[in-house]
Amino acid sequence: xxxxxxxxxxxxxxxxxxxxxxxxxxxxxxxxxxxxxxxxxxxxxxxxxxxxxxxxxxxxxxx
Amino acid sequence: xxxxxxxxxxxxxxxxxxxxxxxxxxxxxxxxxxxxxxxxxxxxxxxxxxxxxxxxxxxxxxxxxxxxxxxxxxxxxxxxxxxxxxxxxxxxxxxxxxxxxxxxxxxxxxxxxxxxxxxxxxxxxxxxxxxxxxxxxxxxxxxxxxxxxxxxxxxxxxxxxxxxxxxxxxxxxx
Numbered sequence: 726x727x728x729x730x731x732x733x734x735x736x737x738x739x740x741x742x743x744x745x746x747x748x749x750x751x752x753x754x755x756x757x758x759x760x761x762x763x764x765x766x767x768x769x770x771x772x773x774x775x776x777x778x779x780x781x782x783x784x785x786x787x788x
Numbered sequence: 789x790x791x792x793x794x795x796x797x798x799x800x801x802x803x804x805x806x807x808x809x810x811x812x813x814x815x816x817x818x819x820x821x822x823x824x825x826x827x828x829x830x831x832x833x834x835x836x837x838x839x840x841x842x843x844x845x846x847x848x849x850x851x852x853x854x855x856x857x858x859x860x861x862x863x864x865x866x867x868x869x870x871x872x873x874x875x876x877x878x879x880x881x882x883x884x885x886x887x888x889x890x891x892x893x894x895x896x897x898x899x900x901x902x903x904x905x906x907x908x909x910x911x912x913x914x915x916x917x918x919x920x921x922x923x924x925x926x927x928x929x930x931x932x933x934x935x936x937x938x939x940x941x942x943x944x945x946x947x948x949x950x951x952x953x954x955x956x957x958x959x960x961x962x
Contacts, residue, residue: 766839776828
């Protein structure tokens with residue numbers, strides 16, 4: 726059975742974005758730009774349902 | 789070979805014969821993807837408290853306002869002298885220094901090293917902690933010598949009708 730690894734790649738990209746957003750959020754907090762903290766915290770939260778969606782869409786894909 | 793190794797231990801003691809199918813514990817693609825999704829969930833949950841404290845800061849809840857407290861009368865504090873007071877609580881020692889005619893500096897004077905009371909040395913123009921000889925800059929509260937590494941928390945003061953009032957404690961800035 727040949728598998729498609731597109732889902733893995735998408736999820737890895739999402740995780741990378743999670744890392745970047747979290748880092749940025751924490752730094753913006755200490756720079757006291759609280760609006761940016763809320764924006765990137767929100768993005769981080771949005772990424773989770775996106776990841777679930779990507780998982781469900783790609784789990785049964787065949788190459 | 790004896791039969792010893794083939795015997796399945798009874799259930800509560802069965803730590804060895806517990807693989808139901810081949811490659812059961814192997815992390816396959818599906819399991820790996822599930823882990824990734826779970827990690828995204830952890831990230832999402834862990835950004836909640838940061839958002840909460842940021843929102844709190846934005847709504848101004850962190851800027852605590854204490855009831856203004858009279859420290860002393862202007863006429864009773866000559867230029868260059870200091871007076872000790874308590875602000876905001878009954879046990880929060882603080883010091884007010886009159887630097888010039890209209891310039892005051894006030895700090896919570898618990899040394900940021902080990903909380904000894906910092907006092908004002910008039911002829912040296914420095915705030916000194918007697919315990920380990922830490923020194924603080926009187927203009928900013930920043931540590932200039934000795935063990936302390938963090939500034940003293942500044943207290944905002946205002947002068948009204950010839951009396952000096954403590955207004956609020958400034959946010960600690962790292």
